Amino acid sequence: MSIARFPFWRCAPEGGEGRYVFPVTRPATVGPPEHPHVMGGAALAATIDALEQDSGQPILWANTQFLSPTQGVEELIIQCEPVGGGRSVSQWAAIAFAGERPVHRVNAALGARPGDSDTQFAQMPDVPGPADGEAKPSDPNGYDDNLVGQLERRTALEDNVRGYEAVWSRSAAGFANDAGWLAMVSDFFLGAHPRTRGGSSLDATFRFIRAAEPGWILSVTEFAAFDRGVVHGSARHFAEDGTLLAISSQTGVLPHRPFTR
The missing domain is CATH 2.40.160.210 (Acyl-CoA thioesterase, double hotdog domain)
Incomplete structure (x- = not known):
C-alpha cells in the first residue's frame, strides 16, 4: 500500500x-x-x-x-x-x-457570521464502533495506491433493503478531518449499496459544519430512491464523539450491471 x-x-x-x-x-x-x-x-x-x-x-x-x-x-x-x-x-x-x-x-x-449560539440537532446512530466493524470491501475502482487506499474503512451497519449504510473511515496518513478530507469521504456515496457500486456521480453537494482532529468518522448514508436509472440520496458525517462534521447528497447514474466482489 x-x-x-x-x-x-x-x-x-x-x-x-x-x-x-x-x-x-x-x-x-x-x-x-x-x-x-x-x-x-x-x-x-x-x-x-x-x-x-x-x-x-x-x-x-x-x-x-x-x-x-x-x-x-x-x-x-x-x-x-x-x-x-x-x-x-x-x-x-x-x-x-x-x-x-x-x-x-x-x-x-x-x-461565517459569529454571535449566534451553535446547536446540533442531528444525532449519530447507535452502531458498533470502528473496533467492532468488519473491513469494508474494496470499491470497483479501488487500488492500494489510489484514493481508496488512502482510507481505512469498516462497516458498522448495512441494510440494503432500507438503502441504509453506516461506515467508519479514517485517513491512513493521519490527516485531520477538515473540509477537504470530508469532501473526499462524502464522495464514496455510491459505494453504500450493491446496486450503486460502479455507478457514476452526476453531482455532489457538500455542507461543512466543522472540522475535527484526526481519527474515525462515521458516514451514515440513506438512499431515497432508485428511479429512471439514477439514485438519489444523502449522508451525514460524524466524529467518533457524535459531533456532526458535514452533510452531503448526490444523484448518481446506476451501473448497467451491479458490481459484485
Missing part, C-alpha cells in the same frame, strides 16, 4: 486572478494505473481549497456538477470568481478545466 503523506488535494496559485492549479497525483485518482481518473471528491476538495484561498473565508457549502471525464488528466486548472453575497458570507463560482475543456462546475458559499 502506498500512502500519501502530504495533503494531495491542495492547490497553488497559477498566475492569474482567481486561477489555481491542482497537480493530479495517483492518490487523488481512482481506477487502474493505465486508466486513472480524478475522483470527483478529490476535485471538489481541490476546488474548495482554491475557493478558500481566493476568498480568504472558510467554506460553508459547495455543489459540483461533473461535466466530462478526467481520465489521464495530469492537472486541473481551477478558475474562481466571486458572484455575490455580503461582508460575512460571500457567494462564489468556480470551473475546473482539463486543458481548455471544462470538467467540473462548482457553486459555493463561504464565510
Whole structure:
C-alpha cells in the first residue's frame, strides 16, 4: 500500500486572478494505473481549497456538477470568481478545466457570521464502533495506491433493503478531518449499496459544519430512491464523539450491471 503523506488535494496559485492549479497525483485518482481518473471528491476538495484561498473565508457549502471525464488528466486548472453575497458570507463560482475543456462546475458559499449560539440537532446512530466493524470491501475502482487506499474503512451497519449504510473511515496518513478530507469521504456515496457500486456521480453537494482532529468518522448514508436509472440520496458525517462534521447528497447514474466482489 502506498500512502500519501502530504495533503494531495491542495492547490497553488497559477498566475492569474482567481486561477489555481491542482497537480493530479495517483492518490487523488481512482481506477487502474493505465486508466486513472480524478475522483470527483478529490476535485471538489481541490476546488474548495482554491475557493478558500481566493476568498480568504472558510467554506460553508459547495455543489459540483461533473461535466466530462478526467481520465489521464495530469492537472486541473481551477478558475474562481466571486458572484455575490455580503461582508460575512460571500457567494462564489468556480470551473475546473482539463486543458481548455471544462470538467467540473462548482457553486459555493463561504464565510461565517459569529454571535449566534451553535446547536446540533442531528444525532449519530447507535452502531458498533470502528473496533467492532468488519473491513469494508474494496470499491470497483479501488487500488492500494489510489484514493481508496488512502482510507481505512469498516462497516458498522448495512441494510440494503432500507438503502441504509453506516461506515467508519479514517485517513491512513493521519490527516485531520477538515473540509477537504470530508469532501473526499462524502464522495464514496455510491459505494453504500450493491446496486450503486460502479455507478457514476452526476453531482455532489457538500455542507461543512466543522472540522475535527484526526481519527474515525462515521458516514451514515440513506438512499431515497432508485428511479429512471439514477439514485438519489444523502449522508451525514460524524466524529467518533457524535459531533456532526458535514452533510452531503448526490444523484448518481446506476451501473448497467451491479458490481459484485
